[in-house]
Amino acid sequence: MQGKKVGVTVTEHLLRQQRLTPQATGAFTLLFNELVVAAKLINRELNKAGLNDIYGFTGDINVYGEQVQKLDDYAHRVLVRRLSQSEQLCAMASEEDADIIEIPSTVPHGPYILLMDPLDGSSNIDVNVSVGTIFSIRRRLHEGGPVTLEEVLRKGTEQVAAGYFIYGSSTMLVYTTGQGVHGFTLHPALGEFFLSHENIRMPKRGKIFSINEGNYNYWDEGVRRYVDYLKTPDVSKGRPYTSRYIGSLVSDFHRNLLKGGIFMYPADRKDPKKPSGKLRLMFEAAPMAMVAEQAGGAATDGVRRILDIEPQTLHDRVPLFVGSQEDVDEAGRFLRGEAP
Numbered sequence: 334m335q336g337k338k339v340g341v342t343v344t345e346h347l348l349r350q351q352r353l354t355p356q357a358t359g360a361f362t363l364l365f366n367e368l369v370v371a372a373k374l375i376n377r378e379l380n381k382a383g384l385n386d387i388y389g390f391t392g393d394i395n396v397y398g399e400q401v402q403k404l405d406d407y408a409h410r411v412l413v414r415r416l417s418q419s420e421q422l423c424a425m426a427s428e429e430d431a432d433i434i435e436i437p438s439t440v441p442h443g444p445y446i447l448l449m450d451p452l453d454g455s456s457n458i459d460v461n462v463s464v465g466t467i468f469s470i471r472r473r474l475h476e477g478g479p480v481t482l483e484e485v486l487r488k489g490t491e492q493v494a495a496g497y498f499i500y501g502s503s504t505m506l507v508y509t510t511g512q513g514v515h516g517f518t519l520h521p522a523l524g525e526f527f528l529s530h531e532n533i534r535m536p537k538r539g540k541i542f543s544i545n546e547g548n549y550n551y552w553d554e555g556v557r558r559y560v561d562y563l564k565t566p567d568v569s570k571g572r573p574y575t576s577r578y579i580g581s582l583v584s585d586f587h588r589n590l591l592k593g594g595i596f597m598y599p600a601d602r603k604d605p606k607k608p609s610g611k612l613r614l615m616f617e618a619a620p621m622a623m624v625a626e627q628a629g630g631a632a633t634d635g636v637r638r639i640l641d642i643e644p645q646t647l648h649d650r651v652p653l654f655v656g657s658q659e660d661v662d663e664a665g666r667f668l669r670g671e672a673p
């Protein structure tokens with residue numbers, strides 16, 4: 334890529350970004366480096382998952398009533414163990430834990446709160462399809478004392494950084510601190526992430542739609558009409574779109590980030606216990622929304638901007654429409670019944 338210094342590591346890139354924020358203390362860079370180390374440990378375990386009896390379930394049920402996969406649990410424990418010793422956090426929250434995870438009082442506390450989906454794409458873990466780790470970082474509101482739920486339950490606009498690791502044919506890190514979206518690829522032999530995708534821009538409109546069509550009959554009419562529209566041939570408008578659905582949010586999002594398109598997990602009537610769809614606002618939708626918007630894309634729940642949604646609980650679910658700006662706008666028109 335033009336103008337890119339070959340071999341820029343994550344730390345170098347962070348330090349460069351840090352220079353752009355005068356009040357920076359280095360705390361964020363230290364925190365981020367711990368996140369990178371944890372992801373390398375998870376990546377190593379995933380790469381040999383079939384050889385070390387780490388497929389299958391732990392026997393536990395998580396806060397969503399789902400069976401916990403051994404690798405979900407492993408990734409959760411690695412992240413909690415590494416990050417709780419980072420001295421840069423005052424609290425954590427994980428998709429795999431019902432409550433806020435406190436930082437031991439024996440460790441110096443820092444200004445940041447980390448939210449994470451330790452292993453996204455659980456249904457693909459055992460079948461060697463790419464999965465990921467999603468993270469969202471916020472600053473605490475005030476110094477000292479235990480972190481309250483109010484301090485964690487804040488809109489996505491208050492994220493200071495967000496991104497994901499994708500464990501696929503290559504292992505990548507994609508992140509934003511509000512200064513564009515940048516991608517790094519792990520050099521397996523050197524064990525270092527190097528800048529490979531600087532300042533990623535999502536195409537304004539794509540040709541790909543990603544949705545679990547198996548739920549078609551449970552969707553609202555607006556969603557059904559939009560998906561039917563995308564499949565209706567109109568060469569002048571670039572339709573029909575191509576359907577691609579991996580079933581790992583990180584992987585489906587990453588493809589659309591680079592190629593354009595729209596990922597959708599709408600609300601559906603399939604499970605009365607999940608009227609707002611499946612995906613989690615704090616651990617999945619908000620971080621992906623920050624990355625999407627920073628790359629020139631958009632993210633809504635069909636009506637509201639994801640980043641403007643005020644969370645009510647740690648484990649809120651929201652419908653998610655994320656991807657190229659023009660595609661997300663068009664989906665919104667169908668959901669509001671404004672489209673032809």
Ligand SMILES: O=P(O)(O)OC[C@H]1O[C@](O)(COP(=O)(O)O)[C@@H](O)[C@@H]1O
Binds near residue numbers: 452453456583598
């Ligand atoms: O199997 P479904 O219903 O299509 O759901 C797939 C979606 O669920 C998820 O696996 C949910 O995430 P977790 O794996 O973190 O539970 C997303 O990655 C993916 O987009």
